[in-house]
Amino acid sequence: MESDELRIGTAEREEAARLLADHFxxxxxxxxxxxxxxxxxxxxxxxxxxxxxxxxxxxxxPGFFGPPPAYPQPTMQVPMYGPPDQYAPPAPMPYAQQPVPYSYRSKTVAGVLQIVLPFGVGRFYTGQVGLGLLQLFVCLITLGFGAIWPLIDGIVLLANGGLDAEGRPLRP
Structure with missing residues (x-):
């Protein structure tokens, strides 16, 4: 049976929906x-x-799609004489452990904007326009009572940080 024919369950459907929400x-x-x-x-x-x-x-x-393709590691000939550590290349870092560059946007500014102007301004600042518009519409539709969501979101941004629209972590 090919992998595309494998049946999935509720956990896989929910993971796919969660990742689609992240992309949105x-x-x-x-x-x-x-x-x-x-x-x-x-x-x-x-x-x-x-x-x-x-x-x-x-x-x-989704993680259940399988691991990313493995690339063959280049090999280097080590001379027979001399310390091998001198000639051996450094081991490459696995993809999951490579450092991610920080965004030029600050988590402090994003959090304070979310708290001071609680209708999605902090999310507009981070480049997440879709989420900012959603928070704005919720505040407008609920006549301001929906401002609790951006307020909590601002506290979470201040405490844990977050990601910008390109998926880079916000600067501390």
Whole structure:
């Protein structure tokens, strides 16, 4: 049986929906695309049903799609004489451990903006326009009572930081 024919369960559907929400929050897909893709994710029965939902999106993809392709490590000939450590190249870091460059945006500024102007301004600052618009609409529709969401979001940004629209961690 090919991997695309393997049946999936609720956990896989929910992981796919969560990752689609992350892509939506980063502005990579429109609200209509998000709604369609999440509906398709919850209706999926096999891995083959989920793969097209992420085909045009960058990582992260669901972990159950399989590990990223392994690239062969280059080998280097070590001379027979002399200390081998002198000639051996440094071991490459695994992809998951490579340092991620920081964003030029600050988590402190984003958090303070979310708290002082509690209608998504901090999310606009981080480049997450979709999430900022969603918070703005919730505040407008609920006549200001929805400002609790951006307020809590601002506290979380101050405490834990977050990511900008490109997926880079915000500066401390």
């Amino acid at each position: 929050g980063m502005g990579r897909i429109t609200p209509d695309e998000y709604e369609t893709r999440v509906t398709d994710a919850y209706a999926a029965t096999t891995l083959g049903d989920l793969r097209p939902l992420f085909r045009d999106l960058p990582h992260p993809h």
